[in-house]
Amino acid sequence: MLRDITLGQYYQTESVIHRLDPRVKLAGTLLFIISLFFFRNFLGYMIAASFLFLVIRLSHVPFRFMVKGMRAVLFLLLLTVVFNLFLTPGEALVSVWKLTITKEGLRTAVTMAVRLAMLVVGSSVMTLTTTPNNLTDGMEKGLRPLKLFRVPVHEVAMMMSIALRFIPILMEETDKIMKAQIARGADFESGNLIRRAKALVPLMVPLFISAFRRANDLAMAMEARCYRGGDGRTKMKPLIYRSRDRIAYLCILVYLVAGIWLGRLELPVAG
Amino acid sequence: MSIILDHVNYIYGADTPLAVKALDDICLQIPDGQFIGIIGHTGSGKSTLVQHLNGLLKATSGSIYFNGEDIYDRDYDRKKLRGKVGLVFQYPEHQLFEIDVFTDVCFGPKNLGLDKKEVELRAYDALRKVGLPDELFYQSPFELSGGQKRRAAIAGVLAMKPEVLVLDEPTAGLDPRGREEILHQIKELQTGTGMTVILVSHSMEDVAEYVDRIIVMNKGRILYDNVPKEVFRHCAELEEVGLAPPQVTYILHELRRRGLDVDTDATTVEEAAEAVVKAMAKR
Amino acid sequence: MGIIRAKDVTFEYIRRDEEGNVEGITTAVDNVSLNVKQGDFIAILGHNGSGKSTLAKHINAILYPTEGTVWVDGMDTADEEKVWDIRRTAGMVFQNPDNQIIGQVVEEDVGFGPENMGVPAKEIWERVEESLKAVGMYEFRKHSPNKLSGGQKQRVSIAGVLAMHPKCIVLDEPTAMLDPRGRKEVIRAVRALNDVEGVTVVLITHYMEEIIYADKVFVMDKGRIAMEGTPKEIFSEVEDLQELRLDVPQVTLLAYELQKRGIMLPDGILTAEELAEALHLR
Numbered sequence: 001m002l003r004d005i006t007l008g009q010y011y012q013t014e015s016v017i018h019r020l021d022p023r024v025k026l027a028g029t030l031l032f033i034i035s036l037f038f039f040r041n042f043l044g045y046m047i048a049a050s051f052l053f054l055v056i057r058l059s060h061v062p063f064r065f066m067v068k069g070m071r072a073v074l075f076l077l078l079l080t081v082v083f084n085l086f087l088t089p090g091e092a093l094v095s096v097w098k099l100t101i102t103k104e105g106l107r108t109a110v111t112m113a114v115r116l117a118m119l120v121v122g123s124s125v126m127t128l129t130t131t132p133n134n135l136t137d138g139m140e141k142g143l144r145p146l147k148l149f150r151v152p153v154h155e156v157a158m159m160m161s162i163a164l165r166f167i168p169i170l171m172e173e174t175d176k177i178m179k180a181q182i183a184r185g186a187d188f189e190s191g192n193l194i195r196r197a198k199a200l201v202p203l204m205v206p207l208f209i210s211a212f213r214r215a216n217d218l219a220m221a222m223e224a225r226c227y228r229g230g231d232g233r234t235k236m237k238p239l240i241y242r243s244r245d246r247i248a249y250l251c252i253l254v255y256l257v258a259g260i261w262l263g264r265l266e267l268p269v270a271g
Numbered sequence: 272m273s274i275i276l277d278h279v280n281y282i283y284g285a286d287t288p289l290a291v292k293a294l295d296d297i298c299l300q301i302p303d304g305q306f307i308g309i310i311g312h313t314g315s316g317k318s319t320l321v322q323h324l325n326g327l328l329k330a331t332s333g334s335i336y337f338n339g340e341d342i343y344d345r346d347y348d349r350k351k352l353r354g355k356v357g358l359v360f361q362y363p364e365h366q367l368f369e370i371d372v373f374t375d376v377c378f379g380p381k382n383l384g385l386d387k388k389e390v391e392l393r394a395y396d397a398l399r400k401v402g403l404p405d406e407l408f409y410q411s412p413f414e415l416s417g418g419q420k421r422r423a424a425i426a427g428v429l430a431m432k433p434e435v436l437v438l439d440e441p442t443a444g445l446d447p448r449g450r451e452e453i454l455h456q457i458k459e460l461q462t463g464t465g466m467t468v469i470l471v472s473h474s475m476e477d478v479a480e481y482v483d484r485i486i487v488m489n490k491g492r493i494l495y496d497n498v499p500k501e502v503f504r505h506c507a508e509l510e511e512v513g514l515a516p517p518q519v520t521y522i523l524h525e526l527r528r529r530g531l532d533v534d535t536d537a538t539t540v541e542e543a544a545e546a547v548v549k550a551m552a553k554r
Numbered sequence: 555m556g557i558i559r560a561k562d563v564t565f566e567y568i569r570r571d572e573e574g575n576v577e578g579i580t581t582a583v584d585n586v587s588l589n590v591k592q593g594d595f596i597a598i599l600g601h602n603g604s605g606k607s608t609l610a611k612h613i614n615a616i617l618y619p620t621e622g623t624v625w626v627d628g629m630d631t632a633d634e635e636k637v638w639d640i641r642r643t644a645g646m647v648f649q650n651p652d653n654q655i656i657g658q659v660v661e662e663d664v665g666f667g668p669e670n671m672g673v674p675a676k677e678i679w680e681r682v683e684e685s686l687k688a689v690g691m692y693e694f695r696k697h698s699p700n701k702l703s704g705g706q707k708q709r710v711s712i713a714g715v716l717a718m719h720p721k722c723i724v725l726d727e728p729t730a731m732l733d734p735r736g737r738k739e740v741i742r743a744v745r746a747l748n749d750v751e752g753v754t755v756v757l758i759t760h761y762m763e764e765i766i767y768a769d770k771v772f773v774m775d776k777g778r779i780a781m782e783g784t785p786k787e788i789f790s791e792v793e794d795l796q797e798l799r800l801d802v803p804q805v806t807l808l809a810y811e812l813q814k815r816g817i818m819l820p821d822g823i824l825t826a827e828e829l830a831e832a833l834h835l836r
Binding site: 176177180184187210 | 354378
């Protein structure tokens with residue numbers, strides 16, 4: 001039942017993108033997303049799309065995996081398009097029944113759809129080419145400056161990686177408890193909302209108790225192995241920038257400069 | 272009145288590349304009132320098998336008949352089946368959730384739609400049958416000891432008055448004393464009520480003393496299905512699939528190998544001692 | 555002085571009811587003294603609630619004695635400044651294999667302890683490799699722990715402790731949740747640690763067949779040490795063991811039954827081979 005859900009959608013293969021330092025990928029993704037909101041003409045989107053396409057090709061991840069992420073936001077995408085299409089005031093283009101599509105509406109709808117799609121695909125590239133582990137490592141080190149502002153960066157990263165380890169275990173446990181309660185005649189599937197919520201009690205109580213017990217055990221095990229926070233810890237796999245990472249940063253910079261410069265020109269066609 | 276499995280196959284993740292054949296052409300007949308042990312190591316398919324008996328898992332192919340009725344029939348009430356074939360999972364105490372033991376045991380019969388009086392009667396009866404003392408009935412289940420928790424959890428299934436009781440590793444994680452007590456209680460329950468009891472275990476010693484019949488599972492198939500004595504004759508084969516026969520059987524085989532003309536059929540220490548004494552007298 | 559020494563150790567905790575009122579005091583460990591030599595294999599045997607796990611947690615400075623003192627390699631466990639030195643000297647493996655693995659990849663989990671100790675990256679890799687090899691899990695170093703069997707997970711946990719280069723490892727019922735195959739794997743790994751690496755081992759268990767290889771056995775009951783001696787000495791006392799309702803290995807029981815039936819045999823027979831020899835078979 002629940003066993004099939006896998007967390008993180010890492011796609012195992014060999015590529016330059018896979019080998020990049022996670023900090024590069026995190027920063028790159030963030031900058032790429034921000035850049036999408038700067039464009040004023042279609043040329044900008046063209047540049048962004050070509051850049052994205054190039055990265056996808058380099059990553060060796062089949063394109064259909066990239067689009068998979070789209071399915072989750074399809075509804076949101078359609079909603080945005082529909083709202084923008086019909087609810088933007090302006091010069092009427094087509095009028096059907098009480099609904100009017102305006103020129104401005106069409107324009108914003110298309111822009112929003114393109115932005116959203118590239119945003120999703122762009123972040124998929126990151127999650128598909130970086131193990132969750134690597135990602136937390138990258139965040140821990142990349143966000144280290146925030147420590148100056150008393151943000152517990154190490155603790156947050158540690159929590160994330162523990163969560164990643166225990167989510168599959170708790171999923172399996174949920175499955176087991178569910179089956180056991182079904183064997184005792186529990187019914188999780190019929191009845192109205194209130195009845196269904198009530199039916200969850202026999203599942204949630206044991207699950208929480210188990211999670212607390214595990215947390216307690218784990219805390220003890222970590223202390224027994226000399227864990228005492230991030231200070232004075234070394235890393236088995238320290239993150240070190242290599243030349244490919246510097247080149248990648250350069251590429252991102254070139255893209256940003258080119259995209260934002262060309263993408264903000266007043267082009268007559270875009271009107 | 273029995274359970275019949277007819278060429279049952281079960282494949283995990285059937286339409287994925289990771290498909291695993293968990294049950295491979297299982298044919299079984301479980302008549303009323305038998306005490307059966309299903310033995311196999313982790314991953315042998317024994318837990319998968321018992322989850323078919325109450326309809327929790329649906330066979331990929333093959334049929335299962337309970338009391339002559341096909342449980343995969345469209346009109347068959349599988350919810351009712353779960354009351355008839357009570358399944359106690361591994362570490363059942365992890366499913367306790369109510370504020371007190373008694374209320375928790377009431378959960379099963381209440382789900383069967385019985386009236387309050389009948390529910391409480393059954394709960395009371397079940398708690399007595401598992402040997403839990405009265406003064407614990409209204410305690411929080413989380414304050415009980417490990418062995419008591421397990422009894423309470425078993426009572427939770429027993430209160431549904433099943434015709435067949437299936438216990439998946441009822442002794443896992445208990446100490447020797449707890450193990451012995453639980454097994455003893457189950458045996459008593461079985462002889463007292465005459466219900467069919469199926470004990471799933473990876474320990475031959477646990478099972479040898481109590482059951483009438485042993486089913487050995489390996490890689491999703493039934494390897495042996497016979498009375499304990501007959502099954503333990505296959506000492507070497509059992510070891511090959513990672514199952515140790517009871518240590519006495521192994522010792523008797525070892526003594527025989529070293530030239531003592533001893534009867535190797537014994538499954539308990541007492542029987543073994545008698546056999547050795549007899550063999551020594553012959554020399 | 556031995557690597558682990560306990561003198562008159564008592565551990566009490568206060569039971570409280572739901573409102574937090576004191577209900578009573580439970581004495582989990584009651585006036586226990588013991589001395590473990592460097593390089594020994596020690597087994598502590600007892601039922602659930604006999605106090606054996608509570609005692610074990612004292613060795614790793616997870617718990618402190620209410621009365622008495624525990625020394626690990628000469629350090630008093632009650633000395634707060636020594637806590638981390640004590641924990642790296644006496645490593646600990648727990649019962650539930652799932653709840654003590656932190657890493658999402660086997661090798662990263664084994665590296666967790668050394669990382670906490672501030673060992674340089676290059677040395678961590680060396681330690682991870684040698685530890686995984688010592689427990690026979692090196693080929694699984696890139697695997698996710700979730701895909702391993704119980705016995706394999708427990709061996710990874712042992713490697714995780716071993717990578718901290720402890721002088722002593724305390725294993726708190728490491729086999730209680732495993733099947734027979736997993737149990738064998740773990741015990742084999744533990745014996746190898748003791749024999750090959752020379753690590754002092756304290757094995758806490760309720761399985762009799764696991765203590766056969768110990769140099770010394772302590773049997774605990776109701777917080778006290780009820781019996782103490784070599785496995786042979788312990789197993790000679792079949793009646794005492796049965797009184798404590800511990801599982802005597804069937805071969806020992808069989809020998810005992812044969813003795814009762816008038817066959818002359820030495821006390822405390824532990825293996826089928828021994829029995830055969832005692833019966834003057836080939």
